Amino acid sequence: MERGLTLAPDDAPEVTEDSMATKKKMTLYLPEELLNEMRQEALRQDRSLSWIMEAAWKVARERLREMPGVDELYEDYEAAS
Numbered sequence: 001m002e003r004g005l006t007l008a009p010d011d012a013p014e015v016t017e018d019s020m021a022t023k024k025k026m027t028l029y030l031p032e033e034l035l036n037e038m039r040q041e042a043l044r045q046d047r048s049l050s051w052i053m054e055a056a057w058k059v060a061r062e063r064l065r066e067m068p069g070v071d072e073l074y075e076d077y078e079a080a081s
Contacts, residue, residue, distance in 0.1 A: 028053075 030038075042052045068076070 038049055038052050042049050045052070047055075
């Protein structure tokens with residue numbers, strides 16, 4: 001079962017001095033098991049779910065960029081045909 005996870009730093013967007021990035025509220029639908037694991041890790045580290053999600057993205061982003069996109073997969077399929 002998927003559960004919604006709403007990540008929101010505050011009720012209103014906030015601009016930080018470090019990144020000057022506007023933070024916005026977002027709802028993600030994640031498998032319940034994944035959400036429970038994230039909650040456990042947030043408790044272990046005494047961090048918010050938003051912080052855990054942001055840290056996970058920073059760790060994984062380069063690996064994800066190495067994965068082929070849908071267009072690349074389609075081009076490979078067409079070339080093999």
